[in-house]
Amino acid sequence: MKKDHYILGIETSCDETAASVVKNGTEIVSSIVSSQIQQQKQFGGVVPEIASRLHVEQITLVIEEALREAEIVPKDLEAVAVTEGPGLVGALLIGVNAAKAFAFANQLPLIGVHHIAGHVYANQLMHPMEFPLLALIVSGGHTELVVMKSHGSFELIGETRDDAAGEAYDKVARVLGLPYPGGPQVDRLALESEQSIDFPRAWLEADSYDFSFSGLKSAVINYKHNIEQKGGQIDPQHVAAGFQQSVVDVLTVKTVKAAKQFDVKQVIAAGGVAANQGLRKSLTEALQKEGIPFYVPPIALCTDNAAMIAAAGYEMWKSGVRSDSTMNGRPGMPLKSWN
Amino acid sequence: MIWLGIDTANSPLSVAIVKDGELLIEESSMMKVNHSLRAMPAVEEVCRKTSISPSEIDAIAVSEGPGSYTGVRIGVTIAKTLAWTLGKPLYGVSSLKSLAMNGQLYNGLLCPLFDARRSNVYSAIYRMAGEELVSVMEDQHCALAELLEQLKEMKEPILFIGEDVKLHEQSIREQLGEQAKFASFAVNVPRASSVISLAMRAEQADSVHSFTPQYRRITEAEVNLVKKEPTNE
Numbered sequence A: 001m002k003k004d005h006y007i008l009g010i011e012t013s014c015d016e017t018a019a020s021v022v023k024n025g026t027e028i029v030s031s032i033v034s035s036q037i038q039q040q041k042q043f044g045g046v047v048p049e050i051a052s053r054l055h056v057e058q059i060t061l062v063i064e065e066a067l068r069e070a071e072i073v074p075k076d077l078e079a080v081a082v083t084e085g086p087g088l089v090g091a092l093l094i095g096v097n098a099a100k101a102f103a104f105a106n107q108l109p110l111i112g113v114h115h116i117a118g119h120v121y122a123n124q125l126m127h128p129m130e131f132p133l134l135a136l137i138v139s140g141g142h143t144e145l146v147v148m149k150s151h152g153s154f155e156l157i158g159e160t161r162d163d164a165a166g167e168a169y170d171k172v173a174r175v176l177g178l179p180y181p182g183g184p185q186v187d188r189l190a191l192e193s194e195q196s197i198d199f200p201r202a203w204l205e206a207d208s209y210d211f212s213f214s215g216l217k218s219a220v221i222n223y224k225h226n227i228e229q230k231g232g233q234i235d236p237q238h239v240a241a242g243f244q245q246s247v248v249d250v251l252t253v254k255t256v257k258a259a260k261q262f263d264v265k266q267v268i269a270a271g272g273v274a275a276n277q278g279l280r281k282s283l284t285e286a287l288q289k290e291g292i293p294f295y296v297p298p299i300a301l302c303t304d305n306a307a308m309i310a311a312a313g314y315e316m317w318k319s320g321v322r323s324d325s326t327m328n329g330r331p332g333m334p335l336k337s338w339n
Numbered sequence B: 001m002i003w004l005g006i007d008t009a010n011s012p013l014s015v016a017i018v019k020d021g022e023l024l025i026e027e028s029s030m031m032k033v034n035h036s037l038r039a040m041p042a043v044e045e046v047c048r049k050t051s052i053s054p055s056e057i058d059a060i061a062v063s064e065g066p067g068s069y070t071g072v073r074i075g076v077t078i079a080k081t082l083a084w085t086l087g088k089p090l091y092g093v094s095s096l097k098s099l100a101m102n103g104q105l106y107n108g109l110l111c112p113l114f115d116a117r118r119s120n121v122y123s124a125i126y127r128m129a130g131e132e133l134v135s136v137m138e139d140q141h142c143a144l145a146e147l148l149e150q151l152k153e154m155k156e157p158i159l160f161i162g163e164d165v166k167l168h169e170q171s172i173r174e175q176l177g178e179q180a181k182f183a184s185f186a187v188n189v190p191r192a193s194s195v196i197s198l199a200m201r202a203e204q205a206d207s208v209h210s211f212t213p214q215y216r217r218i219t220e221a222e223v224n225l226v227k228k229e230p231t232n233e
């Protein structure tokens, strides 16, 4: 009989304290996420120092809960995987130091995982990955197109030159006077809307897979400004729908083009903005037309969680990747291949 | 009974192991190196050098602050996680009180101090009463000028302790003159053995999950929030 391999994942890169046990890299046995949204809301965004303080309060509770729910004791584990970066440095340090202490106390190997590799591997918890694949990573801090030829190999083919998609969502939400976090609110308004304002799309150079969203954000601000100067009032629904259409259009067209050029076996979406209903629908339809399988994890696996870190950690563990106790939180960690 | 002690509350680092009431090893460094890089390696090293495995540790003592927010959190996170996963008691000790222990042979007031920028300090006043260190003024975040005024009124010699004392030595001398006493740099080193020795005298352990640092200061974001909120009088 084949032995099962359990990995403990820990994630504290932003405003979620999360821990999870994943079996054989593909099966979630437990996934605990303690969100700070309620506490951070009053500040209109994530305050780094508050995030760090709340992580210290939650960290051992969350890990304990993940182990209890999984009915796993530390000696059943193969390794501890933790988000090493990128993210808020003070927040990362809590997960990293808890992981180091846990690994030492239980004499387990330690693995530092790149947060975005985690988002990509969230898909492995739903469907086996088939290579080559194209990953569209869209979150609060990232907008990237990555080609993977095998496990642990990442080739960046395009990225945002200014704002990340989620950042643009959050900024536009603020312009529309919507509460934090704004992404889901804009998504909801856009879905309900029957009309939309026409905003520009930043295609950049013809052969580029890069993105730019700051012009779009400015266009929304200018539009609101112009209407209000004339004594009028904007319709937030129409603005949200127009903004969303512009973002979704660019993301979809570039993703489909790259999928064809790199002749990939599947396309996956990852990150917080992959929760966006408009984007999910548009990518599903466009890729269906091309006959390319498209997978996007359920919403709970799109936003920050530790199951994705454990899933990526499992592949790294299999490849022999290990960190040592000098691991630090790395706010600007680049996405590097391990294979 | 084996104790592990950790102090990362400010830029110095200290870890120690006490076994059956005797200090086996203590490693302290005043170098400004990121605690996240070296705190766990230091813990591992003192365990390795004393051939103590993690499961043999019976209790954990940690400096709970005040001090550098990030520094305190690193020590507290490590201590909490070790205590929880090993199922051993956790004891938080004031970073100022354990620093004051360096002056335990001094007959007078003890003023441990950490710089808190913009002419502010984290400080407290202690004195020895028999073999115990007793608090004369609670740990607090305050303006240095305010602290010096209070000390002046106490009309007693005061020993200043801590590596940040040198940043303020001039103002201290100006305000307190002969009342202010300074010692060699050797008394400025925070010692994890002092953290352990104070923890050993504690009446009861802290609850592990809910244990948090003693920041002695709310965040700027919270200050601003209070300012913005209309006051209901």
Ligand SMILES: Nc1ncnc2c1ncn2[C@@H]1O[C@H](COP(=O)(O)OP(=O)(O)O)[C@@H](O)[C@H]1O
Pocket: A014, A138, A139, A140, A141, A142, A165, A166, A167, A169, A170, A181, A182, A183, A184, A187, A271, A272, A273, A275, A276, A277, A302, A303, A304
């Ligand atoms: N339905 C949605 N539509 C658009 N954006 C969304 C949606 N749900 C979440 N987001 C955005 O996703 C981002 C958070 O995703 P996350 O993966 O946690 O980002 P990061 O880890 O880079 O901070 C936020 O910017 C949020 O507004």
Ligand SMILES: [Mg+2]
Pocket: A115, A119, A139, A140, A271, A272, A303, A304
């Ligand atoms: Mg994320």
